[in-house]
Amino acid sequence: MLLCRLSAVSRRVARWGPCSTRGNTLLHPALSFNSSRCQHVSSEGTVVQPEASQGPGKYSHSVLLPRTEFPTKLSGQKLLDREIQIQQECGFDALYAWQRDRKANKAFCLHDGPPYANGDPHVGHALNKILKDIRNRFEMLRGRQVHYVPGWDCHGLPIELKALGELGTAGLTPLQVRQKAREFAEGAITRQRAAFQRWGVMADWDNCYYTFDGSYEAAQLKVFQDMHSKGLVYQDYKPVFWSPSTRTALAEAELEYNPEHMSKAIYVTFALSTVPPKVAEVAGELGSISLLVWTTQPWTIPANQAVCFMPNTQYSIVKRADSSQLLLVATDRVASLTTLLGTELESVGTFTGAQLEGGVCCHPTIPGKEVPLLPANHVKMGKGTGLVHTAPAHGMEDFTVATDFKLPVECLVDEDGRFTELAGPELHNQCVMTEGNDTVISMLKAAGALVKEEPCVHSYPYDWRSKQPVVIRPSKQWFIDITSLKDKAKEVLAKVRVMPESARGSMLAHLDRRPYWCISRQRSWGVPIPVFYHKETREPLINRHTVSHVAQLFLEKGSDCWWELPLASLLPPEVLQKSKAGDVTEYERGEDVLDIWFDSGTSWAAVLEESNPRADVYVEGKDQIGGWFQSSLLTSVAVQKKAPYKALVIHDFVVSEKGDKMSKSLGNIVDPDTVINGGEDPSVSPAYGADVLRWWVAKSNVFSEVQIGPAALASARDNINKLRTILKFMLGNLQGFDPRTQAVEPKEMRHIDQYLLHLLRNYSMKMTDAYSDFDAGRATRLLQGFITRDLSSFYFSVIKDRLYCDPENSSGRRSCQTVLAEVLDGVTRSVAPILPHLAEEVYSHTLGHEVGETLFRSGWIKSSPVWRRPGLEEVVEGACAIRDSFLSSIHGRNAAEYELTIEIEPGLLFELMESLQEEPSSSYSQLTELMMSSRTTLTSALPRDISADALISQGSFLINLEGGVIREDSAYQVAAVPTSMARCPRCRRYTSESPECPCPRCQAVLNPAL
Template sequence: MLLCRVSAVSHALARWGRRSHLGGGLLHRALSFSSGRCHGVGSGESSAQPSETGSAQGLYRDTVLLPRTEFPMKLTGQKLLDRELEIQKECGFADLYSWQRERKAKKEFCLHDGPPYANGDPHVGHALNKILKDICNRFEMLRGRQVHYIPGWDCHGLPIELKALGELGTSGLSPLQIRQKAREFAEGAIARQKAAFQRWGVMADWDQCYYTFDGVYEAAQLKVFQEMHSKGLIYQDYKPIFWSPSSRTALAEAELEYNPEHVSRAIYATFPLVRLPPKIASEKDLESVSVLVWTTQPWTIPANEAVCYMPNAQYSVVKRADNSQLLLAATERIASMAALLGTELESVVTFTGSELEGGICKHPTIPDKEVPLLPANHVTMAKGTGMVHTAPAHGMDDYSVASQFKLPVECMVDEDGKFNDLAGPELQSLPVMREGTDKVISMLRDCGALVKEEPCVHSYPYDWRTKQPVVIRPSKQWFINTESLKDKAKEALQKVRVLPESAKGSLLVMLDRRTYWCISRQRSWGDTQHTLSHIAKLFKEKNSDCWWELPIETLLPPEVLKQSKAGPVTDYIRGEDVLDIWFDSGASWAAVLEESDSRADAYVEGKDQIGGWFQSSLLTSIAVRNKAPYKSLVVHGFAVSEKGEKMSKSLGNVVDPDTIINGGKDPSMPAYGADVLRWWVAESNIFSEVQIGPTALNSARDSISKLRNTLKFLLGNLHGFDPLTQAVDPKEMHYIDQYMLHQLREYSIKVTDAYSEFDAGRVIRVLQAFISRDLSSFYFSIIKDRLYCDPEDSLGRRSCQTVLEEVLDGVIRSIAPILPHLAEEVYLHAPGHDKGETLFKSGWIKSSSVWRRPGLEEAVEGACAIRDSFLSSIPGKNAAQYDLTIAIEPGLLFELMESLQEEPSSTSSQLAELMMAARVNLTSELPRDLPPDAILNHGTFLINLEGGVIREDSAYNIAVVPTSASRCPRCRRYTAESADCMCPRCQAVVSQAH
């Protein structure tokens, strides 16, 4: 062996580390070049091939050690489905979570499950999310951590209530009856989703989940509310909020969808100036000036209380050339206004916005009503006229102006989105977004205030459930003062690892935009600490239905009852607001994480939760505990159709995960099983939109089939091998075998790193590269002869089998988090463990640092560089039909090659095996008497040791000549003396067998 024998380099070899990148590059080129051709040599030239015919095959077949295994190459249709279910049962999938919770572990890994809505059947979005989490959890469990993962469901909220009432109707149901029906509907949805998650192989204790309608959960949530209220972070106020007329409730920003193609009827309207601003009142020719405003929401005109301007901008009074009307607007908007109105606008006078202070306008539709001109920072010059119509009840910025200048905030819109009595008899009961808009425009036209109407396509907020537009209207609601939490939340986010990194920016932007959070959805909790604590206890015992079931005296604590002097409790009413679902689910950390001060290692959810659960969880945790509830956030994209379209029943492009697993009526959707679904999730670029359809699923199935083929090869060649008694110590192995252990260790490090970074796609890429490049194209093609034709119990064959067993073990453990069914199926056939033992109870890849021996990499990769030259000199030819002479001047490279072949010439050395040639001659210079048909080639190999301290660029020359030996009828290598005679190796094996 090199390390004991070569004194000239023994000292250096003892300290050798990894080779430079140049050597690695040579190796990779050698491997890619030899892809296919070498495989053909190894497999095509072995008598192990079933296509072999003739008497020689019959004569020697029994002496060749062909692969044998009961592991099936292919599983399809019902057999595949039955096998997956058998694996789940036989390998204890249902009990695995509980088992790992009971074992001792130094570290815990907590992935907190964001609760999906219990409002429908499982879909591919669920599959993407739950399988991603399961891949992560299974990896952490395999590497020895105690996983904390409690699945949950969001059981409250309008989505569930609407679905339940859609099936039942609302006729005459009390709130309590509606809650009961919604609960029943949610329980049905939970049962269906839970069954699907289990079928996908998701690891959890499915009898210990959390549900937001549980009393214990509701009590924990109420405690968070109480703590935030006691800190003054929760208050009640009358201010504009997003209101959904279609679902008759307030909405938070996270519950909005913005429709970029919404069409509004935009108008230009005039507000006549009845009192000129004092600073410009002395100007001549400024009689009958009208302020020109632009709005995309004409229905808000009746609620106007002011017209706002930008103090620092320039404004002009202009005269229309067509009718001499005087209009006031921002100077920089004049040109676009002239084009829009189709007339010239002559500038009469120009001044700064601050000079408009003190001006008063006449309201166009309400007689005797006057409104002031006011400065405001939210005025922009991107569109419109630079003069902004201001309706404090129906705009967020408008409300800010009203607060500053003490303007009235009168709501003219009811809960159904219709004008109320404050709007006057002409408008009352008209829907503001439809007939109400028509009527307001008509009124403006009749009074001569309408200058122009035009359609405007713009982004407008919609209710994400009903897909109908929302309005802004004031309402008395409960709010969280997020302004006081934002800085702490942003500081906490800086310490959170966010994948992808760009999502952190989105989170910070959304936090900045959020000055308050409306958390009520139409039930007052009472506002004393005693009351809240008392109600929390009741909720824990009876759940929140007791709010409707119990008499009001029972809801009040004894202290309050004493204050009422035992009389009737008339000062208290039972509120009808309910908590925002985002507060509901955002408080889940308080109910689910085991210790009140603990943080989850990861939250893994879709990108829609950037403005939803990620934020509500962060804000509630910051408010109560002054820290984020998570250490890492993984933000994934949405599942879309194969064409990249959003899935919808109307488009007919919905892909049902149940159909993926069990097959559909359409022949294009066979039964793929759960592992194909899991492979699709793992292989996808989860940080973008994830496409799914027949193409992606067929690709996943084909990839798993190729993997099965490799695993079958490994299992077949391990037949009869017992790693406990027959394994070879790495120091006694062939160098190529030691080298594969070294490659396996590198592979295991890369895979572990990829899983640690939540990157299952990289795991698959590393796996496929390892199998195709390092195993199939390289190692398998080289060792088949030794494996099939050497004596069964020889050191060379056992050395090879030891590596194959390590490779099999490493590969199936590395794929186990992604393909748990396949991994356990292979483990049942693999040697070296007791019957009944399962892979998931036996740990992660067991690579050893001992496998990285000094000098090993240089010896094999140096040989591969020479092999590269050899194969490139005989393109398309069979390497086994040639003798190879390698000439290297004395030095490190020669000594490395000499460690692979001690004798000058050999047909059976490790160097000959690596070259896959008939014979290899190793010499210091090429012989002078080479035959005329010899093919010459040369190259160099860089040896770089100890960070460049020892550096040698070694040259080599090769000569390739057709061999004069005959093909052995048993092993088919060109190493026999004559055509009717076996080679010496095969003669010895056959004689021993007989």
């Protein structure tokens, strides 16, 4: 046989398409008959004369229809009860500990980014936690020891605000604030943890990590000390994002940018009091010249210390046609300004920015104050005038200019966002963002410096907690020097796999625009910065001795001891002595706490295994690009000179089915608890269970906005029910089959059965790759394609007759059952990471394993290289190509009503088809089974007396063997004629001599003694 000589096979250039069922049903049709004239011999050997009274269905008892208690659908309370029962019986709560205790050659660490403990679980949590769990369950199934410790971010202002409500902090001590905040956080954690468990997330839920635990806080301080000792942590007076609404400094990651913020943009003149030497010749006798400046923050004008220009840009002096006023602006902005001012601007002199050096201007609101013209690279030409008003106290780039040129940094704004006395009596105590802004504009107008005022809608930073705008103001804070870490961070980030890769640019952009990181907060609910201040000099006392001592106290007592213990316990004599400091009475403890991004950013040090604090992957939403991903990277690079992760998976946010952000006001919030348990009206909000929620996560493209709503959830439920139908078919046909004793060896199987094992092997490898690539969506598509195309539409339609009507213990039927058992096992295991409840339910209905054994303790898909046989694809796919030509010629009619004559010239294809049918003509060969016809004749030439009503179809099949060494494009013809055979009253195939008598195969089944 040809199969025995072939050593290697490559796939056809074009894979045959899905095979049509052409009217075949999944289950055997009901058996009913009008009469029978043939004899039937009973199993006892007696001849039974058929009687008309025996009538319909008299052979039905001999047909082996599927039998199983596995339900096609579960809904309502039955579904919910079944999922809970599975979690309990299959030990979901003990699975993580079990896999940690077993021996494993490889480990897999997914470090859990801590969700914030400030509210109820939501669909964003579901997306994140389930996505992680799918990967963890896959890794555990394939034999790896999974390290996954869930955690919570427990500190910070949002928790403090929610805990205190309308009470605020007035009259409360720090310890009272902390107690209320802790209680609130613990309540949120309890609710979230219960939800995560209900979703089937695998973890040791009794041993999670919390950022308010003393052990975690001690590890955090150890990182802080390491960074401080390297000079990366320092105290300084510089501009920071400041939230007047919450009276604290903020880091970049704590900001939300409101794209609809409305500002009052103004164009202001700064009269040139000292003309730059290199411009004097150009200016000549032109007269008074003013620099035109644009800003969207008029309130910062009183703090102005300079006007900046771009050295390499061209500038022009222009004359207004309506007033003859001379204005100095960037040449590139003249056209836009002409339109804006509504007058022609005539250029009367042009020069480069570098020629502006040495110029001095008059401050527009402070008489007698002069400010210099200075070069700066941050000046942009896309908006404004090409000249930038510079207030070092209220701008990061402005502060850099002040540092370079030693300008004064005068802060005129207090912690409440109001002008101080230094701003003058006209502005004192006014809110800078509202009435203070208006007053400054009025002052500019009165001084004749206001050229134009207009509303400006632009993106502006808001406090992510209070949802109120922030200001930039200088404050004495603690900072981390990002500049010193930036190059190394970029270097290690280049070695990290980022999914999607497009997010890498955002990570780098965040690094580039952060020269420093403000890590101090003026709150009570957090980890205290372990610093002491000298009462007179205000010099900070902080070193490895002081921090190590405080860290040990936090480990033993928790950080509340910072307020509970006397100063002498926090700063004992031996620590003072080692620090070469004075008496304890000379000091007082600091009141600031650490930024919560530093809290969570040190989780790698507190949670990961000490021997190798580096995770295989971090998985979080895209908001963490500037948050946890960034803070973790910076702290890890600072301490251990490497990233704390090998890969980053960055998913998008959940939105409504219309693509809108979810909000209570829009009424489009989807509560995961309602998804699982249903709402008040089941017809509107049915109970879907946890697996539907998990399927929705897996099916979604998590790298773009993830939509959820009734349609998405109903689709997920329907997908699972279709899968249940396929699983039920296999379970029903495996009733009583034990693969341990009744399985057939692959080499003894029929070719189509071997072929299915071959497809199963390919499927299992693709599924493994999909999960390994963190692509659960691809896994769901592979699953649906396999069960729909390869199983339901192809294999099941071909084998039903053999399953139902062959003798129960025949080799052909056992061959098919062996394949069904392997396929059922492979499909169940392949979907288990996504649908653990369904997988365990199916597993409980199968034979072949010990009683009480669960799927998740029994491993990943089992496939054998033996299943890939040389030449197997060509045999079955060649037959399917011929069948497709035949089916297309009968236009949807029942293939079983036709006899086929297949003509193939002698050659490889003929030999392949001969392996499916050795005799010239047969009704029971493997070739006929694949054709689903009444009878098939294989010949090298069509007979001359072929029927005139024969339907002729033709085609060719490319055979490609041994890596292309053997190639043959073989032509074939198929002649289909209506069969002359009668329909068998038992198997319903057209293989009987008369409609009353079973066909020879069925007679042999009914009377095995003959």
